Amino acid sequence: MFLPSRLSTPVFTSIALSSLLPAAHAQQVDDSATLAPITVKSSAQQEPVGYVAQDSVTATKTDTPIIEIPQSISVITEDQIREQGAQTLNQVLRYTSGVAPETRGAVASRLDQFNIRGFSATTLLDGMRIFGSRDALPQVDAYRLQRVDVLKGPSSVMFGQGGPGGVVNQISKRPTRERLNEVELQLGDRHYRRANVDFSGAVDQDEQWLYRLTGSVYKADGQIRETREERYFIAPALTWQPSADTRLTLLANFQRDPHMGSYGSLPGIRTRFDAPDGIRLDPDFYDGDADFETSDRRHQSIGYDFEHRFNPTVTVRSQARYLHAEGIYRSVYSSGYLPGSTDYRYLARRKGGTDVTMDSYTLDNHIQGRFATGALDHTVVAGFDFAHLQSDTLASSFDPAPPLDIFNPDYRQPIGPVNWTSKTNQRQYQTGLYLQDQIQIDKWSLLLGGRYDWSRTVSEARNLKNGVVTPSSTRATAFTGRVGLIYNFDNGLAPYFSYAESFEPQSGTDAQDRPFDPLRGQQYELGIKYQPPGTRALYSAALFDIRRQNMLTTIAGCVGSKCQEQTGEVRTQGLELEARSEFNNGLSLIANYSYIANEYTKDNASPNRPSMEGMTPYGIPKHQASVWARYQLQSGPLSGLGMAAGLRYRGTSYGGSHNDFKVPASTLVDMALDYDLGRASPTLKGMDLALNVSNLFNTRNISSCTSQDWCWYGYQRSVKASLRYRW
Structure with missing residues (x-):
């Protein structure tokens, strides 16, 4: 049952009848002898109210009920993003199973650094890959998003x-038929100031043209002293829907991040370990130089999302x-203490x-067909996608800088x-052909x-000292597959099994x-899902x-530049448990x-380096x-009045290349309050007041350490108050 305070996002294309029913009635439809057919809908449709999403297009590129997907997937809804006060993708992912966010803590706020099931993950926007180098990363602000889908495990097939x-x-906010006008002002500690605007509705009386305009500006001091953060973006969108079978949406974004904190580190001694004098560095200690520090990024994008249904069979x-x-x-960054x-x-x-x-082009076309062969109902997707990235990078040497007392x-x-x-100058190309069949009996x-x-x-690299140009070219082809099987019992239980593959090109010979x-x-x-009727x-x-x-390993005893072979392997074994629920009494959980358990299972030893076998990569806690x-x-x-509290536990992880020491566990507490002022006075209708506090007790914590010289503190306490007006 929907909670009274939650506002749903209206849909704007045709939707299967069963998806329009309340939850209890929808389950009665599912209780029939044959499961409800899978229909194609845009990623903007049937947006979840509250914390529980019903469908996802990410896993299969068809709008499939999550309970029918034989693979683990978590959905962070717009309500959750707003009520938890998330601003970055790392903050959005804080309460997601299998994800270790903020691996470099409060230092790398300009980057989305996290891992899923012990490995780095691919970041998408509206189903297409986000390309970008570290220093020109087109980071997506959380206010642009209406949901985030986390599909766990290899996903190269799609x-x-x-x-x-x-x-x-990350799925962008889309135009809505229902009129939406929202203005929000936020204030917080560290001189945090932010203004958000979000407007949407129909342009014409027939509602064939819909628009949305989302924008934001914020400024703040970084957690690290002498640093600051600043961002401006505006994201217009326009939808043309001449009929229930045809929809075209144009999406654009213009963003600049003139300042985005720092990207340094601190030594293990005085952070993880005590020095002889017992003094430790504070979590806001800065290792750089305020006059030299620069992180100025800007990006612009434009794209489209088109869908046409020829008939009930072909889309x-x-x-x-x-x-x-x-x-x-x-x-300027620390490299440890003076020798x-x-x-x-x-x-x-x-x-x-x-x-x-950097310039990137991404394209994804697919056709969906629905048909039956005897007792089997098929939903087939056949597609072609293409991506091209061209980048020009001017890079410096890493020269000594003055030491810091x-x-x-x-x-x-x-x-x-x-x-x-x-x-x-580098150019990357990827072309893929994919075929998928969802079969129901x-x-x-x-x-x-x-x-x-x-x-x-x-690529072509020019040495600016001697003028030598070094060209290189790498080609790779790969086939990847996926198979999954799930059974949906009438009581809501759905056990499943799946196998999936991925690939990543490598350079060199x-x-x-x-x-x-x-x-x-x-x-x-191997898993099980449960959705009580x-x-x-x-x-x-x-x-x-x-x-x-x-994975590349060094050949023992080899001398020269051609001393690598592909005998390395890393293995992760694990368990994930996740629960999301909306109760009728106003409680959400x-x-x-x-x-x-992540470790190197195959590696070569060399005279200068022992084998990594049995070691765990840094920054991966075993328990969360x-x-x-x-x-x-x-x-x-x-x-x-809404009251919320959160508890985040991150277990111990290893630091150092050979698990030389442990990074201690931490437990952080978050809280939030929100109130609809219209309940207190009709003259304040549409106004909401909220307070978010992360790391309520200001617990000092270390996110990770790669070595004795490189450690990162996690976020300290952050307080934000917001006033939102909707009409």
Whole structure:
């Protein structure tokens, strides 16, 4: 049952009758002898109210009920994003099973660095990959999003090259028929100020033309002293729908991030370990230089999403996006203490920088057909996608910079200009053909998929010191497959099994000058989902085994430049539990637990380096858990008051290349309050007041350490208050 305070997002294309029914009635439809047919809908349709999503297009590119998808998927709804006060993708993912967000803590706010099931993940926007280098990353602001889908495990069949951890699909806000006018003002600690606007509705009386205009500006001091954050974006969208069978949406975004914190680190001594004097560095300690620090990014994109249904059997969809991004990066960063230091007072530092320009084109076309062969109902998707990235990177050497006295830091020293050493032009191409069949017979759902990819990377690097130009070219082809089987019982239980593959191209050649094969990922997953009839709840459990193979290792005893082979492997075995529920009494609940055992299972030893076998990569906690509960008063003088609290536990992880030490576990508490002021006075109708506090007790925590010289503190307490007006 929908909670009274939640506002649904209206739909604007044809929807199957069963999806329009309340939850209890929809379940009665599902209780018939044959499951409800799968229909194609845009990613903007049937947006969930509350915390429980019913459908997802990310897993199969068809709008399939989550309870029928034989693979683990989590959906973070717009309500959850807003009520938890999330601003970045890392913050959006804080309460998601299997995800370890903010691997570099509060330092790397300019980047979306996280892992899923122990591996890095591919980031998508509206189902298409977001390309970008580190310093020109087109980061998506959370206010632009109406939901985020996290598909766990290898996903190359649908999206091409990528790691075995999974994909995160960020879905943009779309135009709505219903008039929407929203203005929001936010204030917080560290001089945080933000203004958001969101307008949507029909342009004409026949409602064939719909628009949406979303924008935001914010400024704040970073958690790291002497740093600041600043962002401006505007995202217009226009939908043309001449009939119930045809829809075209144009999506654009213009964004600039003039300042985005720092990208440094701190040594393990005085963060993870005590120095002889017992003094530790504060979480806001800055290792850089305020006058030299630069992170200026801007990007613009425009794209379309087209869908046409010829008849109840055949539907075609086409998506494309062009994106241009630029980034200017300059940084002074710590490289540990000065050699031979015994008082651990002076940080050795280096300086560097890049100028990056990037253009990317992505295209995805597919056709869907629905038909029956005897007792089997088929939903077949056949598609073609293409991606092209061209980037120009001007890079400097990493030269020594003046040391920093941690007890008397001078953040405005004469640093001097960067030393430009190379200019690289790179072009990447990916082309893929994919075919998928979702087969239903009675309460069984079988998912079969296959894809073939062609990948090519061409680069030309110019040494600016001697003028030498070094060209390189890498080609790779790969077939990836997926199979899954799920059975939907009448009582809401749905056990499933799946197998999925991924691939990632690699550059370079072996000792025989043969190009390296792509990295390959394979996952076996056994799980169960449970959706009690007549409720807005979804519970899931999954066991999984993932292997990442063809990793590069050093040939023992080899001398020269051709000393690598592909014998390495990393394996993850784990368990995920997730619960999402909306109760009729005003209580909403999200709870998660993840167990991830990630280690190198194959590696070569060399005279200068022991084998990594049995070691765990840094920054991957074995145990994680979280719970978020929100309760809204349903009666009394404070009716409409929402109160929420969250608990996030991150277990210990390893630091150092050979698990040299442990990074301690941490438990953080979040809280939120929100109130509909219209309940107190009719003159305040449409106004909402909210307060969000993350890390309520200001618990000092370390996100991860790669070595004794590189550690990162996590976020400290953050307080934000917002006033939103809707009319």
